Amino acid sequence: MRTKQVNFLIAFAAVVLFSFSCFCISRMTQTNNQLINCRNHILEFKENMLRLKNKTETNRQELMKTLNRMKDEIEQRENLSARLVEKKVNTSDKIETVTNAFEILKFFLPHLRKVGRIYPNVIIGKEKTGVSFALGIPTVNRGNHTYLKQTLTSIVSRMTLSEENDSVVIVSIADSNEDYVKSVVDMITKKFRKQVKSGSLEVISIPAYFYPTMLHDKESTEDSEKLERWKTKQVLDFCFLMLYAQPKAMYYLQLEDDIIAKKSYFTTITDFVHNITSNNWFSIEFSVLGFIGKLFKSADLTDFVQFFLMFYKDKPIDWLLGYIFQIKMCHPGETTEKCIERNREIRIRYKPSLFQHVGIQSSFPGREQRLKDIYY
Incomplete structure (x- = not known):
């Protein structure tokens, strides 16, 4: 158990x-x-x-x-x-x-003192500055006659590419006719597209308010009065264009809208200016006619414009150009030969001429101008 x-x-x-x-x-x-x-x-x-x-x-x-x-x-x-x-x-x-x-215009043209800012109507422009040469070409309506396209073709086609880059051509329309202004702009934008695009060609127009009232008067039928107004306006046209061109370039070359230029004219001018030993000159003349082919240092343009404005009602501009040199270089009591000799030191003449006048119809209505430069 x-x-x-x-x-x-x-x-x-x-x-x-x-x-x-x-x-x-x-x-x-x-x-x-x-x-x-x-x-x-x-x-x-x-x-x-x-x-x-x-x-x-x-x-x-x-x-x-x-x-x-x-x-x-x-x-x-x-x-x-x-x-x-x-x-x-x-x-x-x-x-x-x-x-x-x-602004200096207001001192000589009192009616401009009421104007705020005086400036041209820049129709075509790229504000090109810092170049060696500015070439000024004023133009007005000549009715059925025009030489501007021929002039511009001669001027721009006879520049090298480097010369074109170092210059600016300024066409100043000194005419209030709207149809003419449009025709100039259309022609330039079509025929000179490359120069317009690069900024080497500008078009400005002078505003109507710039001119004194007397130049707007169309009532007079006296040819002598019309001619005086035409000469007066021409002086003012040149002055306005000079002031616009002054800050753009070292030198200013005055041309007109009915001329042609010699082949390689620009190279000739450049070489001649650079080879001048003295810098005391005030102008170099590349044509003996009127105000064609006159070269100035831009720094001196204000002095020339002020002198022209002092007497713009009295004498044509080519006469005034001669007077300013006479005043600068001639002393009381000295012989004419001595004055002329000193005048040549600052007013240099280049031969042969580089520009020829080709227009026949003058910018003064109904008048023909057949002057030719015998040294061309």
Whole structure:
């Protein structure tokens, strides 16, 4: 009996031990699975953190690139703004300089004192400045006759490309006839497109308010009075064009709208000016006719204009040009020969002439002008 009890206890203990072992093994397996799951979560978290870190670095780099681009754009805009401001200031300075040059007109022409800003109507122009030569060509309506296209063709076609780049041709329309103004502009924009595009050819018109009231009078039928008004207006036309051209170039060459030029005339002028040993000259004449082919230093133009304006009602402009030299160089009591000799030092004559007058119909209505330069 006792043996059976012992065996039962042993069996029971074995069952309990087995059950406990199974329970322990089950718990250990469960714990191990949890540990594995935990480790997997940790690895997954680690991987997520690594991806997040990589993504953050990528985002940081993109952000830096974006910031750098924004910085570059801001700098470019600031530089552009600075250049635009500088250009605006420079343009304003140029306009202000020219405007100030025109202010001397108010001293001699009282009716302009009521005008604020005196400035031509710039029809075609690119504000070309800093060149060696400005060539001025005033033009007026001659009715059914016109020589301007022939003149411009001769002037611009006989320049080299470098000479064209170092000069500006200014056509000044001194006529209020709207049809004539339109015809000049249309002709120039079609026939001389390259020069217009490069800024080497400009077209301006003189505003009607510039002229004194007496020049607007159309009532007089006396030819002598009309001729006097025509001569007076011509002096003012030249003065206005000179003042506009002065700040553009070192030298100013006065031409007319009915002339032709010799081949290589511009090269000849340039070489002659550069080879003059003395800088005391006031003008160089490349034609003996009227006011054609007269070269001035731009720095001296204001003095010439002031003298012309003092006597614009009294004499034609070519006469006034002779008088200014006589006043400058002739002393009371000296011989005429001595005066002429000194006059030649500042009023240089170049031969042969480089320009020829070809117009027949004068700008004065109904009058013919057949003058030719015998030294051409």
